[in-house]
Amino acid sequence: MNLIGKNISYKYPSGKEYILKDVNIEIDSEKITGLVGDSGSGKSTLCKILSNYMAKYDGEVFIDSEKLPKSGFCPVQLIYQHPEKVMNPKWKMKKILDESWQVSEELFKEFGIQKSWLNRYPSELSGGELQRFSVLRALNPKTKFVIADEMTTMLDAVTQVQIWKKVIEYCRKNSVGLLVVSHDKKLVDEICDEVIYLNEINKK
């Protein structure tokens, strides 16, 4: 299965220049793909387009020959650097998770989530604890591709390794595609089967 971005161009409404111009990208669900590029080159923008966070852009996104659905559950799930920004601060973790899917006891254990955390608000958890929830939320059984945009940048080295290990294991086992955006060259070299350089595919 492939996630395909075809002739993607994008300019922010407030901006003068195109950030992305005629970008073509293909991500294989059987591989772990890295996306690298300079700071500000448009990696996060492209990730948002590929996961349906942008309402308007030029070009099209497909999974194989099917266009990405414009509404309902998106089979491409984005994990951000800042999980707190995409969680309702007034909801407890249980409600935040339930909104996506019924996570199994086994996965809670695997991801080191304590049941008592489910009764807390996002502000009552550490960055690492919160990121485990946002990862689990993304690993909905209907998810076909996960995009990890600087997913563990804010976390300590031990937590980074734990989270990456689990995400990679899950994606490999379930044939879920994984796109990794990171400034950490060592991490990209270590975990990715192939690397895409945004400046090479961006015709701006």
Ligand SMILES: Nc1ncnc2c1ncn2[C@@H]1O[C@H](COP(=O)(O)OP(=O)(O)OP(=O)(O)O)[C@@H](O)[C@H]1O
């Ligand atoms: N909401 C926005 N409105 C206007 N411009 C924006 C917006 N978000 C990002 N940009 C601009 O778009 C460009 C690309 O940003 P983007 O976050 O996609 O880059 P990036 O490659 O992910 O950067 P980094 O590696 O630093 O995270 C930058 O010049 C940024 O300033």
